[in-house]
Amino acid sequence: MQNLSWRRWIPHPAERAKQNALIIPMRQLGSSSLHITVVGLGSWAFGKNGWGRQRDDDSIATIRHAVSAGINWIDTAAIYGLGHSEEIIANALAGMSAADRPHVFTKVGVSWDPSSQVTRHVLDPVVIRRELDASLRRLQVDCVDLYQVHKPPRDDCTPLEVYWQTMADLKAAGKVRLIGLSNHDVAMLDRAERIAHVDSLQPPLSVINRLAAAEIAWAAEHGTGVIVYSPLQSGLLTGEFTAERAANLPADDWRRAHRDFTSDLIANLALADRLGPIARRHGVPVSAVAVAWTLAWPGVTGAIVGARHPDQLLGWLSATRLHLAEEDQSEIAAAILATRAGSGPPGFATCE
Secondary structure (H helix, E strand, O other), X not given: OOOEEEEEEOOOHHHOOOOOOEEEEEEEOOOOOOEEEOEEEEOHHHHOOOEOOOOHHHHHHHHHHHHHOOOOEEEOOOOOOOOHHHHHHHHHHOOOOOOOOOEEEEEEOEEEOOOOOOEEEOOOHHHHXXXXXXHHHHHOOOOEEEEEEOOOOOOOOOOHHHHHHXXXXXXXXXXXXXXXXXXXXXXXXXXXXXXXXXXXXXXXXXXXXXXXHHHHHHHHHHOOEEEEEOOOHHHOOOOOOXXXXXXXXXXXXXXXXXXXXXXXXXXXXXXXXXXXXXXHHHOOOHHHHHHHHHHOOOOOOEEEEEOOOHHHHHHHHHXXXXXXXXXXXXXXXXXXXXXXXXXXXXXXXXXX
């Protein structure tokens, strides 16, 4: 069972009439000394690449509201908007006291050529060090709280042992506090752990995408924290997404061509619809049920949840205090089997 501490949320003015205060639980990130809120803010959309139009003012307001709500970490990556997301985060956090500033996690491994803006999946040690220095400048910090390898290299032949040793060296030098891996399988995690401890793992996890079960189990056995991404499956599990909306996504929205929003859309929306009765039973939005399901998965420390506007936080923040009973989890497992949505095991053993 993970250690818990607590941080109080001062509600958004629009919510004060509904509740006096929300307590957001915090969990220890693996065997590290870092404690994080069970939800963190995802910032891919702030980079404005692949998500259609996004106003910087909305991004900044969303970040500041998330922090005021009690969320104590933000996840980003150098590639989001070719550095723009990191710059927006720095802008939003400027002037905050050290006590109020959230932890900032960023990633390396997908870089770009400034002249052509062509992206490459490269993890050469020289590139890692250069990319870290660039992220530190954009974020306006001296040390990154958690530095993660975004995904294994695709465009160079750098062995895992080489790039993970480089990450460990950066940690030893004090330029990063913790190091983690994202989108790496169990065999890769074993290889990395032999060189230096994997402080965190970042895999995808949602009621639609359940393929990371083996990696999460590995992390639990090795004292590695797990922060999962896409718990709302890029909007499909908000309870507000429709086939009509999918058909009218902007031309520059990456979801237009993804199978989750094309060939698999009907099954995915059917599963989201089956979460509705559970949400109504608990008096929360469907998005809260979807996020709470990932947080109940044994070994998961926290979930990265995206928001493009402050109002979008109000739906899934209630997931932080939602306990899914055995009845709820059985109902979700049955819905997964009935709709045949996604991939992976339909359920998991609860951890009391």
